[in-house]
Amino acid sequence: MAADALRLDGVHAYYGDSHVLHGVGLVCGEGRLLGLLGRNGAGKSTCMSTVVGLLQPKRGAVTLFGKTIGGLAPERISAHGVALVPQGRRIFRSLTVRENLVVAAQKVRAGSLRPWTMARVFETFPRLGERRAQYAGSLSGGEQQMLAIGRALMGNPRLLLMDEPSEGLAPQIVAEVGRTIVNLKNEGLSIVLVEQNIKLALEIADDIAILNSGSVAYQGAAATLTMDHPAITQNLGVH
Amino acid sequence: MNLWLVLAINSITLGGLLFLLSAGFSLIFGLMRIPNLMHGSFFMLGAYMGSTFLAKGFGFWPAALASAASMAVLGGLVERFLLRRLAGQELAQVLLTLGLSFIIADACLMVWTGDPIQPSTPPDLRGAIIRSGLVFPIYRLAIVGVAIAMAIALWLLIDKTRIGAMIRAGVDDAPIARVVGIKVSQLFTLVFCLGAALAAFAGVVGSPYLSIYPGLDAEMLPLALIVVILGGAGSLPGALLGSFIIGFLYNFGQAMFPDLAYVILFVPMVLVLVLRPQGLFGRVAL
Ligand SMILES: Nc1ncnc2c1ncn2[C@@H]1O[C@H](COP(=O)(O)OP(=O)(O)O)[C@@H](O)[C@H]1O
Numbered sequence: 351m352a353a354d355a356l357r358l359d360g361v362h363a364y365y366g367d368s369h370v371l372h373g374v375g376l377v378c379g380e381g382r383l384l385g386l387l388g389r390n391g392a393g394k395s396t397c398m399s400t401v402v403g404l405l406q407p408k409r410g411a412v413t414l415f416g417k418t419i420g421g422l423a424p425e426r427i428s429a430h431g432v433a434l435v436p437q438g439r440r441i442f443r444s445l446t447v448r449e450n451l452v453v454a455a456q457k458v459r460a461g462s463l464r465p466w467t468m469a470r471v472f473e474t475f476p477r478l479g480e481r482r483a484q485y486a487g488s489l490s491g492g493e494q495q496m497l498a499i500g501r502a503l504m505g506n507p508r509l510l511l512m513d514e515p516s517e518g519l520a521p522q523i524v525a526e527v528g529r530t531i532v533n534l535k536n537e538g539l540s541i542v543l544v545e546q547n548i549k550l551a552l553e554i555a556d557d558i559a560i561l562n563s564g565s566v567a568y569q570g571a572a573a574t575l576t577m578d579h580p581a582i583t584q585n586l587g588v589h
Numbered sequence: 590m591n592l593w594l595v596l597a598i599n600s601i602t603l604g605g606l607l608f609l610l611s612a613g614f615s616l617i618f619g620l621m622r623i624p625n626l627m628h629g630s631f632f633m634l635g636a637y638m639g640s641t642f643l644a645k646g647f648g649f650w651p652a653a654l655a656s657a658a659s660m661a662v663l664g665g666l667v668e669r670f671l672l673r674r675l676a677g678q679e680l681a682q683v684l685l686t687l688g689l690s691f692i693i694a695d696a697c698l699m700v701w702t703g704d705p706i707q708p709s710t711p712p713d714l715r716g717a718i719i720r721s722g723l724v725f726p727i728y729r730l731a732i733v734g735v736a737i738a739m740a741i742a743l744w745l746l747i748d749k750t751r752i753g754a755m756i757r758a759g760v761d762d763a764p765i766a767r768v769v770g771i772k773v774s775q776l777f778t779l780v781f782c783l784g785a786a787l788a789a790f791a792g793v794v795g796s797p798y799l800s801i802y803p804g805l806d807a808e809m810l811p812l813a814l815i816v817v818i819l820g821g822a823g824s825l826p827g828a829l830l831g832s833f834i835i836g837f838l839y840n841f842g843q844a845m846f847p848d849l850a851y852v853i854l855f856v857p858m859v860l861v862l863v864l865r866p867q868g869l870f871g872r873v874a875l
């Protein structure tokens with residue numbers, strides 16, 4: 351049996367003294383798309399930071415394709431095949447589009463069928479190709495999001511983490527981002543998609559995990575969930 | 590008329606030296622988020638080392654390069670073995686660089702005594718060019734030429750290479766740079782070596798003109814600090830512009846309003862800090 355792409359087991363994480371993740375456990379199967387939902391402040395981005403190594407878990411294990419990565423530095427974890435599309439995009443604003451992709455390029459993993467190159471990113475996002483010499487800070491929000499995704503793909507990841515990629519984008523751009531995510535999944539990439547846009551997540555995810563106040567309140571198949579399911583209304587509804 | 594010309598030449602000469610000094614200071618500040626308070630020490634110690642290499646029979650430019658190389662090694666050691674242990678504790682890092690600057694100042698006093706040393710100008714750059722009654726000292730012009738050549742080389746390195754793009758990415762957003770796989774801590778070492786080498790090079794090149802004496806470090810450091818606050822941390826064009834602004838303010842200020850020399854230098858810095866904290870060209874507020 352193939353190992354899970356990502357497993358968090360009893361992960362506790364702190365910002366200084368503030369205890370944010372209280373024993374988070376979740377699983378993203380290989381080649382699957384896990385939607386990670388939760389209210390603002392539930393700890394979704396903190397989970398992402400813990401996986402990529404920006405935050406060290408105090409307790410618990412983070413396992414990537416069967417290998418423990420807890421405690422490694424971010425650049426090491428990146429070399430293990432994890433890429434992040436951060437919340438708020440955080441592209442390198444004073445670098446050109448091309449440079450944003452160049453600095454993120456990583457050695458291609460053995461056995462990778464269609465490795466990501468700059469040419470392939472431009473093929474996938476033609477707008478980025480047209481703007482390759484432009485400073486990333488001058489791009490529109492949607493283009494910046496494409497660039498953040500392209501930058502993550504340049505690392506040729508096995509696991510792609512996306513933190514609210516639809517945030518602040520116009521509906522037609524959100525749809526485009528959604529299609530891109532589905533295409534990536536269809537290529538076999540394992541993806542964790544953090545979303546506030548519940549509808550989008552339910553539509554494209556295979557599995558759903560819901561975080562509430564720093565622990566997982568629900569994990570199950572996306573197909574069994576609807577907007578009026580108690581797991582959704584209780585954990586995501588406005589109080 | 591001639592006084593103005595002399596002042597202007599002195600200003601661009603100082604501007605060129607300040608650029609060599611502050612380019613590295615700016616990159617270190619932008620990437621590591623700390624003002625390296627031993628940057629003036631790299632300048633002074635570099636100048637002293639250069640004078641020793643000269644005394645040992647090195648030519649002027651080989652002495653400057655040898656001094657730059659030895660300061661690069663020292664800078665690399667300081668970053669790898671001292672600053673890195675304090676990673677993430679910016680205040681402790683700044684205090685460490687301050688402490689090291691005092692240690693270096695005392696060590697220099699011991700080794701080179703307190704008497705000023707003035708290395709002689711390289712023989713083929715002595716004298717002056719006289720054009721329509723105006724006198725241009727050749728060595729000062731050479732300093733400017735060297736500074737411009739270095740500025741171009743640095744610009745090529747930072748703007749046109751992948752390593753340079755990685756450094757700029759680290760200045761923009763260091764945590765995310767690490768997440769995309771950039772080994773930011775190696776860039777720290779590289780930038781620290783480079784900054785130390787440039788400062789030492791500036792120290793040697795400036796020594797026939799400034800001479801070398803105890804306290805030179807403490808005189809240069811505030812100038813580098815003002816340059817970088819004016820220009821913006823991490824920005825080479827900012828450091829270039831800031832250096833020439835300060836070069837002119839310093840020389841014209843001292844000539845015209847000697848009592849207000851420091852006011853004239855620091856008022857622009859205070860204004861920039863209050864009105865535009867990211868500096869003229871900078872991207873991140875200090
Ligand atoms: N850098 C930080 N320092 C201190 N507390 C933080 C930091 N980032 C987030 N938090 C806190 O951690 C909790 C979880 O935040 P986050 O993971 O960003 O939530 P989400 O992404 O689900 O909206 C919140 O209470 C937030 O205030």
Ligand SMILES: [Mg+2]
Binds near residue numbers: 394395396437513
């Ligand atoms: Mg978040």
